[in-house]
Amino acid sequence: MAANALEVRSLTKVIGRKKIVDDVSFSVHKGEIFGLLGPNGAGKTTIIRMIVSLIKRTDGAVMVNGNNLDGQFKETMSEIGAIVENPEFYKYMSGYKNLKHYANMAIKDVSDERIKEVARLVKLEDAIHQKVKTYSLGMRQRLGVAQALLHNPSLLILDEPTNGLDPQGIREFRDYLHSLAREGISVLVSSHLLSEMQLMCDRFAIIEKGKLIHISSMNETMDEAEAAEVVFEVSNSKKAVELLKGQAAAANVKVITDDQFSVSVEKSAVSTINKLLIVNDIDVYGISRVTATLEDRFLEITNKEVKEA
Missing domain, CATH: 3.30.70.100 (Alpha-Beta Plaits)
Structure with missing residues (x-):
């Protein structure tokens, strides 16, 4: 068994003559929440898009549970659940029917019981048969996590997942991610909301102008303050x-x-x-x-x- 759920090695993205992401390497341990921090435009979303193959890498490798994404694409992608930017759903359909629709497209077989299980996990069991247009933003975010978890991935990747949530919604979302980590699911989350990431993450990396400039555990970083x-x-x-x-x-x-x-x-x-x-x-x-x-x-x-x- 691989020690890390995710390994990113020398990830690089060049567009024209500009390096958007410059030789970034990090790993996400199993059962931890790992944060990508940085201002808007630092390259966080580009890194995530390369990890989940929404855009091509100029260089570098992505390993999930020890498997190389290039050599074992289907097997590796089946271990990843992701929300990149805001999750989109058919608003005229219920939450359940939306999840059923995504389940039909999944590589792995997803049973009706699994749909009910993830609805319970994200605390939407009482609203799962309501139309999505009646959902609050926080409920739609949780439905997005449910969709990402349908095929039982070992790695969850979330890009700015708390955007637009009110303080209560942010707290509920954070508590939910902690419960996932306790169950052994690894989480990679990007954000520019530093106060929230301090409460959410076990370890983190800072991305500045496409480069990784710092990586450590949250506790170590707080203890290392110069004065x-x-x-x-x-x-x-x-x-x-x-x-x-x-x-x-x-x-x-x-x-x-x-x-x-x-x-x-x-x-x-x-x-x-x-x-x-x-x-x-x-x-x-x-x-x-x-x-x-x-x-x-x-x-x-x-x-x-x-x-x-």
Whole structure:
């Protein structure tokens, strides 16, 4: 058995003289949610379109469960379920009839029981016989996932799946993807909504101008922040800020209130600042670290890439 559900090797797309995707490689482990992050136009959708063979690759290889897409096309594609952009359905037909229509086109046999099963999985069993034109956007997205799951794939690929969903719909969709991952289905999802991806993904890659510039687990990335904002609760915040302004280890020192100030420091410098405050007769009542967001890390990583370039 292959260790990875998906392996992308040196994926490249050239149109004219322009490289839209430039030598991108990554893997998706079995049972994990892997995110492709990047601004609009970074190349995320092009990567996904190449993976599912909607457009040709200029170079590179795609492996699904150890099988090469080029050498075993039908077998490999049968392991993939995908939604690229918005799912489209016949609105005058019911959700069930739409799924039945797609089931008739599937390579694998899809039973009526399987249609009912995926309807339950996406929590549409009570509305599956209603016409799609009566569905909310969130319900249509879930019907799209049901369609992608009909043939029981091991890999689900979703391109900007939360576009247009309200906060409740986004949360329900995220919880649903987590339940799929717990059942062993691997998920590749692309998005530019960083706050949502932080809650959704186990690992992620950042795509910038067609290149992969960072890849890691979500936990590792949050822990790798170069400097964290730390809030000190003290007896005299103005005196403390004046004292710290001359310290090389402390950056962006600012008064919040009369008894609170914040400073950007590495973890190892927190105790040094605490001792310095106490030695200078400033009482310290509390120290708290402001947790970095994925947006903070994304900007830190992409800005660093720009400077190095």
